[in-house]
Amino acid sequence: MDEKLVANIARNLGIIGRGLAYLCLSSPLMNDASVGRQVELLRTFGFENAEIAELLGTTPHTVAVRRAEEKKKKKGTKNTAAKPQRKA
Numbered sequence: 734m735d736e737k738l739v740a741n742i743a744r745n746l747g748i749i750g751r752g753l754a755y756l757c758l759s760s761p762l763m764n765d766a767s768v769g770r771q772v773e774l775l776r777t778f779g780f781e782n783a784e785i786a787e788l789l790g791t792t793p794h795t796v797a798v799r800r801a802e803e804k805k806k807k808k809g810t811k812n813t814a815a816k817p818q819r820k821a
Contacts, residue, residue, distance in 0.1 A: 750778065750779075750780075751788065753778070754775055754778055754780065754788055755788070757774060757778075758771060758774070758775075758788070758789075768789065768791070768795075768799050769799040769800075769802055769803040769806075770803070771789060772785055772789070772796050772799045772800055772803065773800070773803050775788060775789075776800065782796040782797055782800070
């Protein structure tokens with residue numbers, strides 16, 4: 734395949750991906766979503782931190798921090814189930 738054609742296809746796919754991300758973020762379901770939830774949604778689409786930052790109008794560092802916070806929240810909720818108590 735011609736390199737120019739491949740580059741053009743890649744560019745167009747990027748535009749389509751950003752458009753779909755914009756539509757998802759504009760959804761009524763995401764209106765009250767935290768930045769952390771928005772970041773996680775965009776990560777599931779395969780966007781990197783720099784791309785997410787550009788879409789959300791923030792910095793890649795902020796995206797990394799929000800990802801870490803969401804990861805902590807998820808980790809914390811997994812261990813909240815009541816554990817059986819041992820008899821002494």
